Amino acid sequence: MQSGDQSPNINRRTVVAGLALLPALSEALRSMPAVAQTASDASLASWNDGPAKQAILDFVRATTEQGNPKFVAPEDRIATFDQDGTLWVEHPIYSQVVYCLDRVPAVVEKDPKLKNVEPFKTVLSGNREAIARLSLPDLEKILVATLTGMSVDDFEAEAKKWLTTAKDHRWKRLHTDLIYQPMLEAMQYLRANGFKTYIVTGGGQDFVRVYSWQVYGIPPEQVVGTAGGTKFGYHKDGKPFLTKEPRLLLNDDKAGKPEGIHLMIGRRPYAAFGNSDGDRQMLEYTGAGDGARLMMLVLHDDAKREYAYGPASGLPDTKVGRFTQALYDEAKKKNWTVISMKNDWKRIFKFEQNT
Amino acid sequence: MQSGDQSPNINRRTVVAGLALLPALSEALRSMPAVAQTASDASLASWNDGPAKQAILDFVRATTEQGNPKFVAPEDRIATFDQDGTLWVEHPIYSQVVYCLDRVPAVVEKDPKLKNVEPFKTVLSGNREAIARLSLPDLEKILVATLTGMSVDDFEAEAKKWLTTAKDHRWKRLHTDLIYQPMLEAMQYLRANGFKTYIVTGGGQDFVRVYSWQVYGIPPEQVVGTAGGTKFGYHKDGKPFLTKEPRLLLNDDKAGKPEGIHLMIGRRPYAAFGNSDGDRQMLEYTGAGDGARLMMLVLHDDAKREYAYGPASGLPDTKVGRFTQALYDEAKKKNWTVISMKNDWKRIFKFEQNT
Numbered sequence: 001m002q003s004g005d006q007s008p009n010i011n012r013r014t015v016v017a018g019l020a021l022l023p024a025l026s027e028a029l030r031s032m033p034a035v036a037q038t039a040s041d042a043s044l045a046s047w048n049d050g051p052a053k054q055a056i057l058d059f060v061r062a063t064t065e066q067g068n069p070k071f072v073a074p075e076d077r078i079a080t081f082d083q084d085g086t087l088w089v090e091h092p093i094y095s096q097v098v099y100c101l102d103r104v105p106a107v108v109e110k111d112p113k114l115k116n117v118e119p120f121k122t123v124l125s126g127n128r129e130a131i132a133r134l135s136l137p138d139l140e141k142i143l144v145a146t147l148t149g150m151s152v153d154d155f156e157a158e159a160k161k162w163l164t165t166a167k168d169h170r171w172k173r174l175h176t177d178l179i180y181q182p183m184l185e186a187m188q189y190l191r192a193n194g195f196k197t198y199i200v201t202g203g204g205q206d207f208v209r210v211y212s213w214q215v216y217g218i219p220p221e222q223v224v225g226t227a228g229g230t231k232f233g234y235h236k237d238g239k240p241f242l243t244k245e246p247r248l249l250l251n252d253d254k255a256g257k258p259e260g261i262h263l264m265i266g267r268r269p270y271a272a273f274g275n276s277d278g279d280r281q282m283l284e285y286t287g288a289g290d291g292a293r294l295m296m297l298v299l300h301d302d303a304k305r306e307y308a309y310g311p312a313s314g315l316p317d318t319k320v321g322r323f324t325q326a327l328y329d330e331a332k333k334k335n336w337t338v339i340s341m342k343n344d345w346k347r348i349f350k351f352e353q354n355t
Numbered sequence: 356m357q358s359g360d361q362s363p364n365i366n367r368r369t370v371v372a373g374l375a376l377l378p379a380l381s382e383a384l385r386s387m388p389a390v391a392q393t394a395s396d397a398s399l400a401s402w403n404d405g406p407a408k409q410a411i412l413d414f415v416r417a418t419t420e421q422g423n424p425k426f427v428a429p430e431d432r433i434a435t436f437d438q439d440g441t442l443w444v445e446h447p448i449y450s451q452v453v454y455c456l457d458r459v460p461a462v463v464e465k466d467p468k469l470k471n472v473e474p475f476k477t478v479l480s481g482n483r484e485a486i487a488r489l490s491l492p493d494l495e496k497i498l499v500a501t502l503t504g505m506s507v508d509d510f511e512a513e514a515k516k517w518l519t520t521a522k523d524h525r526w527k528r529l530h531t532d533l534i535y536q537p538m539l540e541a542m543q544y545l546r547a548n549g550f551k552t553y554i555v556t557g558g559g560q561d562f563v564r565v566y567s568w569q570v571y572g573i574p575p576e577q578v579v580g581t582a583g584g585t586k587f588g589y590h591k592d593g594k595p596f597l598t599k600e601p602r603l604l605l606n607d608d609k610a611g612k613p614e615g616i617h618l619m620i621g622r623r624p625y626a627a628f629g630n631s632d633g634d635r636q637m638l639e640y641t642g643a644g645d646g647a648r649l650m651m652l653v654l655h656d657d658a659k660r661e662y663a664y665g666p667a668s669g670l671p672d673t674k675v676g677r678f679t680q681a682l683y684d685e686a687k688k689k690n691w692t693v694i695s696m697k698n699d700w701k702r703i704f705k706f707e708q709n710t
Contacts, residue, residue, distance in 0.1 A: 075574060152617060196576075209621045219430060220621030221551075221576075230617050232610035232636055240639045242617050249604050249618065255587035262507060262585050262597050263604065264619060266564045266575030281587055284595045 059294040070292035079271035083201035085321040103146040202253035258285035295336035302342040414649040425647035434626035438556035440676040444533040458501040557608035613640035650691035657697040
């Protein structure tokens with residue numbers, strides 16, 4: 001478990017007691033070295049020295065240094081992170097889509113007449129090429145069948161079970177092991193400097209909330225994602241429960257990201273991290289604020305250690321997580337920072353040895 | 356400004372530095388008295404001794420005491436508060452509706468043809484009896500005209516201006532002065548014990564977020580309310596902005612309250628406070644969880660110091676904030692606590708002298 005806003009590794013009551021004592025302690029604390037500042041470089045241990053790492057350090061210094069004209073009040077320090085391709089691997093296919101495909105047999109078992117109905121028939125065939133060719137409407141049918149219709153509690157239990165057992169095909173590891181270590185460090189560094197970190201993902205809000213605390217140190221309420229409605233009802237014994245409905249409330253992608261940020265957070269972030277055209281509007285919205293703002297985009301240019309795709313910078317084109325040349329040009333024009341996975345990251349995953 | 360989750364009165368960087376030093380300090384802290392525990396009774400200074408005050412003290416002790424079978428992990432401590440009638444005065448009419456009526460002249464000035472169109476014509480007449488007789492569809496037209504169609508920033512500026520100038524008719528004070536002091540103390544006491552406090556209101560999410568931090572010490576992202584969609588767009592100079600749309604995403608009342616809690620918080624509260632039938636499902640949902648749960652309802656039985664309405668307990672019936680006998684009976688059956696404003700609250704408002 002990562003240390004987070006809620007300090008999962010620290011006994012909260014101790015902290016609360018500590019806060020209550022702060023008036024007495026603050027004098028002593030003031031005379032001690034400013035830990036967060038001096039520890040900054042070590043906090044980004046998996047980043048190579050270079051413009052990306054420097055952009056993070058400069059932003060944090062400007063926004064947290066008392067007397068700096070770009071100082072930001074602690075309660076306004078909000079940082080948002082896209083997930084797929086920004087915090088964890090999204091190729092060859094989004095992890096949540098793998099989850100949905102893996103859930104199809106269970107759905108068919110509950111409703112056997114689906115066995116011979118498309119697209120379920122194709123998914124059950126296990127023919128990966130045919131599955132990869134499924135149309136968007138077919139994919140949506142699978143998402144609806146596997147992500148809605150059950151209680152919120154049942155969904156959480158199913159997703160949790162999958163997340164602790166299913167392995168990806170390339171690394172043979174849990175999907176939650178495929179988190180980018182440098183981004184974890186950036187999150188932790190921002191939090192250590194008073195920023196409240198949010199995930200703002202096109203993925204399912206309920207899905208990401210299942211593991212966000214354990215994996216990122218981000219509590220469920222700080223995950224903004226694509227969200228459907230729920231319906232309140234009662235079991236026969238009178239106990240209330242919520243059912244997940246196939247009614248889209250927020251499509252948290254592209255323009256939906258700033259819209260989702262307004263709905264769920266209610267104010268403009270000071271820092272935003274993304275990796276694809278789906279993040280453009282979130283970065284534009286963040287950059288439109290006054291003072292210091294940090295906008296960063298991860299470029300997947302490391303075929304050896306992870307994947308290489310663009311099509312920006314002449315990298316291979318892709319359907320999953322496109323980073324177009326137009327986005328690249330906009331980033332350059334607006335002084336957003338493009339993170340080269342190959343050059344800026346010393347290591348990609350926690351499980352790797354540092355080179 | 357109240358002290359809140361984000362500790363507005365404490366320099367956050369000092370706190371962060373303090374947290375970083377905690378491993379070294381924790382030994383010293385452990386040997387000091389548990390401040391939060393011993394300060395408990397004084398924290399609820401505006402509450403009379405009695406079952407309501409005791410219910411709060413018992414709940415906090417059970418959920419925060421190490422080794423108690425009902426101990427709740429700090430990161431799971433969520434408490435939700437209805438606003439209208441629970442945190443501030445809702446009679447004779449919701450403050451936000453007054454805001455909308457007050458905004459009508461400005462709307463008509465911008466669009467003069469509305470001058471002779473109902474319901475705007477009636478509102479402009481100033482005839483309070485006729486205004487009070489407006490139908491629900493007419494009222495909705497006024498809400499749409501005054502709460503949507505403008506940018507998020509313009510709305511915030513307009514609401515802020517009104518909140519710092521408009522006075523209520525009975526006390527001749529700002530609406531934000533009409534906050535119940537005992538509930539502020541309950542919120543602060545819960546926060547001092549590690550609870551994250553949320554407002555869950557049928558009122559407009561964007562409206563309440565304008566003043567929640569200054570008035571309650573609750574940041575915008577911890578306000579869940581009735582919410583409409585926004586639309587991302589660009590000014591002519593390319594600068595992005597969000598426009599408030601008349602598209603309802605969440606009707607945060609009755610069953611919409613637990614649905615909104617799931618959407619915005621993602622987990623079940625341990626404590627929930629309300630005052631009317633609109634809060635029933637929120638309290639049911641909270642009470643359906645395991646372990647210690649605190650469910651409380653404010654009964655307005657104090658015509659002298661505030662208002663008296665039910666119709667529960669033979670109090671006068673009302674259209675605004677109905678507390679029915681059925682809700683009262685359910686509360687008694689399920690061991691929810693009914694707070695008698697008259698008997699349980701030593702004082703109602705901060706501006707009053709303690710008796």
